[in-house]
Amino acid sequence: MKKNILFLLMLYLSGIKAGAQCEDEKFLDNCAALLDKFVFVKSFNIDQGKSKTGGEIEYSYVLSKGTSYLITICDQAEKGNRLILELYDRNKKLIVSSYNKKDKKYYPKIAYPCAATGVYYLKYRFEGSKESCGVSILGFDKK
Amino acid sequence: MKNAMQIIGVVALLFWGCGSGSDNGELSEVNLDSLLQAKKANEAAKLPDEVVADIIKSIPSPLEMTALIKASGAEYSQNILNNTGNTENYTTNFNRSLNLGVYSADLGYINIYEKTSRSVSYLNVVKQLADELKVGQFFDFSTIKRLAENNRNIDSILYISTSGFEQMDKYLKEKNRGNLSMLILLGGWTESLYIAGQVARVSKNPAEKLVEKIGEQKIVLDDLILLTGMYRNEPGFPELIEDLNNLKKAYSDVTITYTYGEPEMKEVDGVLVVVDNSSSKVNITENQLDSVIAAISALRNKIIS
Numbered sequence: 001m002k003k004n005i006l007f008l009l010m011l012y013l014s015g016i017k018a019g020a021q022c023e024d025e026k027f028l029d030n031c032a033a034l035l036d037k038f039v040f041v042k043s044f045n046i047d048q049g050k051s052k053t054g055g056e057i058e059y060s061y062v063l064s065k066g067t068s069y070l071i072t073i074c075d076q077a078e079k080g081n082r083l084i085l086e087l088y089d090r091n092k093k094l095i096v097s098s099y100n101k102k103d104k105k106y107y108p109k110i111a112y113p114c115a116a117t118g119v120y121y122l123k124y125r126f127e128g129s130k131e132s133c134g135v136s137i138l139g140f141d142k143k
Numbered sequence: 144m145k146n147a148m149q150i151i152g153v154v155a156l157l158f159w160g161c162g163s164g165s166d167n168g169e170l171s172e173v174n175l176d177s178l179l180q181a182k183k184a185n186e187a188a189k190l191p192d193e194v195v196a197d198i199i200k201s202i203p204s205p206l207e208m209t210a211l212i213k214a215s216g217a218e219y220s221q222n223i224l225n226n227t228g229n230t231e232n233y234t235t236n237f238n239r240s241l242n243l244g245v246y247s248a249d250l251g252y253i254n255i256y257e258k259t260s261r262s263v264s265y266l267n268v269v270k271q272l273a274d275e276l277k278v279g280q281f282f283d284f285s286t287i288k289r290l291a292e293n294n295r296n297i298d299s300i301l302y303i304s305t306s307g308f309e310q311m312d313k314y315l316k317e318k319n320r321g322n323l324s325m326l327i328l329l330g331g332w333t334e335s336l337y338i339a340g341q342v343a344r345v346s347k348n349p350a351e352k353l354v355e356k357i358g359e360q361k362i363v364l365d366d367l368i369l370l371t372g373m374y375r376n377e378p379g380f381p382e383l384i385e386d387l388n389n390l391k392k393a394y395s396d397v398t399i400t401y402t403y404g405e406p407e408m409k410e411v412d413g414v415l416v417v418v419d420n421s422s423s424k425v426n427i428t429e430n431q432l433d434s435v436i437a438a439i440s441a442l443r444n445k446i447i448s
Contacts, residue, residue, distance in 0.1 A: 032302055040302045041204045043309060060201040062362055065423050066352055067207060070414075089421065095406045096417045107415040116401055116423035117359045119201060142210040142255070 021076065022047065022133035031074035031135045034109055038070040038139030046083060046124045046134045057124045061138060068113040068141040071122070073098050073106075074134055081128035082106050085136060090118035099127070190373065196316065198366050202328060205248040205335035206301070208356060209255045215350035217342040219256040224249040225334070225447045227268045232448070236276060237379040240323040241446045243272040244330020247308075252338055254297065262291050273311075276323060281311040322374050329367055329383075330446060336360055337443040340436035354432060358425035361394040386442040393434035398426045 021027055022045065032040055044059050063069060075083035085098040087110065098107045126132050190198075225245050233239045250265040266288055273279040283303055290300045315324040339357050343349035368387050374380045404420025427435075 028306065032306075035298075037298070039206060039210075039298065040305050041206070042200065043306070044200075058197075060197060062201055062203045062359075064203060064207060064359060065355065066211075087417075089403075090401075091403075093403070095419070096408060096415065098415065100415075107410075107413075109414045111411070111414050111416040113417070113419060115419040116421040117355075117399065117425070118362065118401070118423065140204075140207055140210070142206070143214065 022135055027074070028135055028137075031072050031137050034072040034074070035070055035137060035139040037141070038068075039142050041138045041140055044122065044124070044136045044138070046136060048126055048131050048133065055125050055129070059122045059124075060119050061122065062118065063112070063114045063120045065114055065117040068111065070139045070141070071110045071112065072137045072139070073108050073110070073124075074136065075126075076132055076134065078128075078130070078132060081126050081130045081132050083132070083134040083136075084125055084127055085110065086123045086125075087112065088121040088123065089116070090120065092121060095120075190369075192316075195321070195370065195373070198370060199312075199324070199328060202332065202363055202366065204305075205331045206251050206255075206305075208335040208339055209248070209251045211352060211356050212252070212339055212342050213255050215342070215353045217346065217350075217353075219258060220341070220345075221258075221261065223338050223341045224252065224265075227264050229447060230268050230271055233272065235379070236323060237326065237377075238446075239272050239276050240326035241330035241333075243269065243276065244327040244332070245334040245443075245447060246272065247327075248331040248334035248338070251335075254291075254300070257297075259291055263288060266291065278311045278314065281314065282307040322377060325370055325374065329371065332360075332363065332367065333439065333443050333446060336439050340439050343432065344436050354427060355425040357432065357435060358394075358397050358427040359399065361397050361399070364391055364394060382445070383442075386438075386445060390435070390438040390442060393431070393438040396428075397431055397435070400424050400426065 028043060031043075042061065044057075046057050048055055048057075071085065071087070073083055073085050075081075082099070084106070087095045087097075089095055096110060096112070098110055099105070100107070122136070122138075124134070124136060126134075225242065227246075230242070233242050246265055246269050250262060250269060253259075253261045253265055266284065270279060270282070270284050273282060287300055287303055290303075312324050315321060336357065339353060343353055343357060364387065368384070368391060371380060371384050371387060375384055400423065402422045404422070406420055407418040409416050409418065
């Protein structure tokens with residue numbers, strides 16, 4: 001019984017720790033560093049515990065024709081529970097996923113030179129069911 | 144001078160609580176009807192917090208507009224900007240919030256053009272207004288100023304400023320001061336559109352990209368009207384909403400057409416690069432552009448007066 005309580009307590013604390021890590025300034029700074037020369041526009045916090053749609057978290061943003069964007073995806077790098085971003089257009093048609101199923105590859109950065117202005121949807125989910133968190137940052141090329 | 148500083152009118156807001164009218168059981172049919180209509184309108188204006196936060200988050204940064212203005216080849220013009228001496232006119236939180244957004248967009252414009260000698264005075268008024276609104280703690284002004292004065296990395300300055308705005312936004316939401324967030328956002332958007340309009344107006348042949356960018360703001364305007372509508376019972380908002388609706392009228396015949404193309408992907412140095420084969424086109428005539436510029440100028444000049 002004691003073991004079970006201890007296990008539950010550890011599980012709970014590990015959840016808090018994961019959430020705290022993602023809200024930490026350093027975590028954001030490290031993710032922002034991936035932008036290179038792109039200008040920071042917005043950050044998106046992804047906390048699976050706060051998702052109300054079965055683990056998926058969706059944001060939207062008006063992307064502009066002629067502007068090159070870079071989206072960084074930062075997670076806890078847990079095997080089997082990586083953070084995946086799917087970018088959809090205004091008609092909710094999938095444009096790109098940060099996970100390439102064929103090659104089983106995860107991309108931490110997506111470059112999107114936008115050719116059609118409109119509302120785009122950024123859908124985030126963790127591939128596993130374990131509660132986790134991450135941060136994603138949108139930047140644009142000011143040139 | 145390779146430096147600049149920028150603060151964006153990011154932000155978010157909270158909810159709007161709707162009040163109810165009196166109910167004495169002796170209302171005439173006409174009064175009852177108008178009350179019901181008003182109640183319906185209020186309910187329509189209420190949006191869940193998450194939806195509101197999502198809309199706010201989706202509004203593009205004024206920085207994008209400013210960068211495009213410079214890229215269009217337009218010369219820097221100090222006269223376009225709000226005078227820093229106007230701050231003493233802003234004595235209510237309503238005016239302070241709007242003009243915090245305005246000055247932040249101005250600061251972005253100044254620094255994108257690398258006019259660093261000007262940026263410090265704009266940084267000072269941004270600090271002053273932020274302090275008066277009790278949100279100055281989210282901006283590391285001393286670091287930003289030091290970086291600006293020493294002509295340090297513009298990207299660092301932009302990052303510190305923008306992330307500061309995100310923290311401020313979060314704080315305002317938590318403190319149920321979302322209406323201020325909304326106003327800061329609106330002020331920044333208005334100023335960046337105003338600057339773009341002025342650049343287009345003085346140019347005999349404005350860059351097509353810039354004109355398109357002005358036309359595209361029709362998409363954002365609808366969301367801003369939706370958001371301001373939530374606060375329509377608060378002081379200052381009815382007039383603001385009226386001006387936004389005038390702008391909406393100016394945009395009414397502007398259209399955006401889309402052509403879909405299947406996207407392609409390639410990997411370049413570990414980055415997944417999308418080749419976007421879709422396209423959009425903004426259809427805006429010279430007269431429509433003039434009307435938009437006139438309407439945004441009217442709104443902006445009211446805000447800064």
